[in-house]
Amino acid sequence: MNAVSPICLTDLAPALRWGKPDDISDILCHDRLVDGWWHSLPLPRVLDIAGPTWLSHCLARLSIERWDHLSLGEFMPTLRELAVDMDEIAEPVRGTVLATAGGWDQLVAATPAAMRDWGCPEGCGVLDVVSTAMWRAVHPFTRDSDGGPAPSPALIVEAVRTIANWMPESAPEHVHNALAYLTEATGADKTDGYEDPPQSPATRAIRTLRALRANREEENPTAPSPAAPPVELPQRTRSPLLGPGRTLRRPAFGPPKALRGEIANEAAAERPPLRLGEHPLVDLLDHFFRSWEELERTVAAERLFAAEPISIRVLSEQVQADLSQIRNAQRSVEERLLHWLSSPQGEPITKHLGDISEQLGTATTIDHLISAHTDHPVEIPSLGTPLWRVIITLFTDRRLHNGWLVAGDPNRLRWQTRQLLSGQPDFTEAGLRLAKLGIRPQSLRAWLLSTPGVSIRDGYVMVDESVTLAAPIPTAATAGHASAPVQPPVGTTAGGLPIRRRTTVPATVDSQPGVASSPRCFRAPDGRWWHRVDVTADHLNGAPVTVPPGYATHLGLQPGRLLCLTAPGADLLVLVWRDQPAFDSLRPLLRRLSAHPGDRVFITVNGDRLDARRLAATDLSDHGPTSRALHLIGYTAPASTDEALEIIARRISEDETVQTNPAHLLDLLGQRGDDDIVAELRPTLYATH
Incomplete structure (x- = not known):
């Protein structure tokens, strides 16, 4: 009714x-x-x-x-x-x-x-x-x-008023009618008695950052087997005002595009030039970026240091360059930045990153980052980007999570926060306790109030135990673990993907095992090798994802180098070989696949393009051991024990010559490190053979 x-x-x-x-x-x-x-x-x-x-x-x-x-x-x-x-x-x-x-x-x-x-x-x-x-x-x-x-x-x-202020009289009548409708519907033609303070260009930059989200979230279908060829599906039309989860971004209200260049030139002419030495960090980076080619600077500004990096395809249309040129420039930018930050010339920036990281602590807001140093809000002339945008990208020890820059796992940090607040301590005592976690005084109040179940009453910090907060899942120590040591910040890749200095001398490529001898690597009937990633909560939060050296070598990666890969949706993923090869983060890909902890994602690389298939976590308790073993290699069709052995043997071999002798297969899987497959197969093989 x-x-x-x-x-x-x-x-x-x-x-x-x-x-x-x-x-x-x-x-x-x-x-x-x-x-x-x-x-x-x-x-x-x-x-x-x-x-x-x-x-x-x-x-x-x-x-x-x-x-x-x-x-x-x-x-x-x-x-x-x-x-x-x-x-x-x-x-x-x-x-x-x-x-x-x-x-x-x-x-x-x-x-x-x-x-x-x-x-x-x-x-x-x-x-x-x-x-x-x-x-x-x-x-x-x-x-x-x-x-x-x-x-x-x-x-x-505000948006409607901005459009009205900049609408030219020459606009078509139906456009004026549409604006009149919006003006009347929103009451934008009426003058408010209450107005917020006027906003400067720096304010609009901060406002744009409020829309920063690591990645776009779009649905992508999954296939049951990584051997299946990728299916290209049309992407749904996406509004530039929609972010992850189709949440609204804060638009940067401003003049029409046709007038922006002219206004920018006028503003630049009115802006007093920077005096050399007044902002030493800005001077240093400006000198570094001025040596780059124009396309490289554009890629850095639009993809590496942008609050919302644009896709390679869109950028190629804007600058009228081939996709291969954009990708080559991307690789050049990544490697030049990596080498410069590791050199004596880049040492002041490296030291500044360490100092600021210590000053901000394990959890901080964007505003605290901007105000942490007088150089941060200053624009780098050769890049057209404020220094704080570069700094936030170069951070290696923290990720943006719900408006907070958090070092390590944010869920673990909030859980530890609540554990330290037992007994209703006063605000001062709470600050002393949370100092053990690296929470600094300037962020203390906001961090407490942003933690579920925590409130401040009459100067005391209360924890409402009825508000549930799941305990963090124990995981092996990774760079995404809150208690794991963080490497000294040296640099990062596009979209905040960290670049770190190798701390040990890696083994030579010749001494690495081949892809056929690498764990969780399986060859499809078409000859492509797929690598299985067992998704964890840390991976979804942006933690690095290691890959076997043999698989990295198969992709052409060498120790001390990096490989830029274009994932579905033009997302950029970077594979770096420091002390061991690892993806700096697969979060953009995992979000696009709607992955959850426990899922298995199979990835393969062709040239500089990465394909992926998600195998959702399912209850396999009613499946037999061979079926569960096949699931670990991405094969979901039913098969007898003998068929399963042949399928597994072919998936871990370089060619069609395979041996399905159970004992030999178990030994081979054990040598590769596929202990999970061995654990599934051994009982049934000993029982049937």
Whole structure:
């Protein structure tokens, strides 16, 4: 039944009942709504006429301008009943709430007056945050059921006003009509009584970073066997405003593209030139990048140090270069940066990375990074990129997670945080305890409030044990493990993939086993070799993924070198041979495949392109040992014991000459290191042979 809800706005916001009508009507007046509509008109009807963006924006203004002494939960009681996951909030509001309030519940319990003292990032003000909360309150009364992320109505209004300010008179009539519709629907033509502070270009850069997400998430079908040929599927159309999980990015509102070059030139002419020596780190990197070719600098700016790296195909269209030229430039950029950072010339940057890493601790926000050094917000002239963007890319000991730069596994760090807060310590004592984890004083309050179940009351830190937080899964020590030692930061690859100096002299290529002797490597009938990756939670968080030396050698990689590979969706993956060969991170690929811990992903490389197939984790308890063994090589079809032995023997051989003698096969698998396959086969082979 589609009955219209009789609820009026005063039922949703009781403060309107005792407010002065003139104060309310100044904000809630609408040309298509009757006077005093908030007392009588059903809320769904109001939303049909005026729209949720306009109403949410108006309610935020009322809360801030008229009732800033009331918490959001008192002004809009339904907010207390909403269970909101922060992943459902669009950037940059999401990052701002995490870094200030700590979470949704803390936001609802706060007053707008208190929010003004939070020190919100310049790219996202109190109005942006409160209007997002109001949107969540009114959204259940709309006819929208797409379940999309909660936008900020204040930002939508800003976007419409920006378009209106820059719309040329020569634009087609239907464009003007569309703008008029948006202006009326959002109320963007009305002047707000409350305005956030003006925003500078640096603010817009920070605002853009709020949309930083390691990778794009798009569905990709999986095949049961890695031997199956890859199937090219058309990718769905993707809006530039959509990020991972189809969450909204914060748009960088600005002039039309046709005018941006002209305005940029005018701004550059007005900007005083940097004085040599005033910003030594910027001078050093600028001197380094000026020696590069123009295409290399473009690749560095658009892919290596960009907040949201663009694909190789898009970049090739923009600069009118072949894909091979872009890939070659990418390899050159990676290797030149690697060698420079390892040289005496790059030592000041390497030392700065170490100093800043120590200063920021194991968990920090982007804003703390930007303000950690006077050179960080300064733009590198030859690159057109601020120094902090370069620094965040060069970090090897931390990953961006929910608005936080975290060293190691963020889930493990939050679990350890709660373990150290037992006994309700006061705020000072909590800081001393968390100092053992590397949490610095400047990040302490925000980190506590962003940890599930943790709150601060009357100067004491409380842990609500009813809020579950899964204990971290014990894993072997890796660079992604919170307690594992971190190598000195030396550099990184595109999109934040770390480059580290080799700490030991690797074995020579000639002494490495071949791919047929390498564990978890299997040859498909078409001759391609596939390598199995057993997905863990650390891998999904960006931890390195080691590969057997024999497989790396098969791909043409040499010790001390790196190999840039293009994965499905034009994502860049880097295989580096330091003390052992490893992918710096497979997170972009794993996210694209919708992988989960326990899944098996099989990868193969042809030239500089990487293909992958996911074999989802399934309950194999009702399968026989040979079936489980075949599953480990990516083969899922039923087979008898003898057929299974022949299939496995062929998959680990260089040619068609195979021996299916059970004892010989078990010995061969054991020599390769495939102990899991041996464990499945040995009982049944001894029983049947």
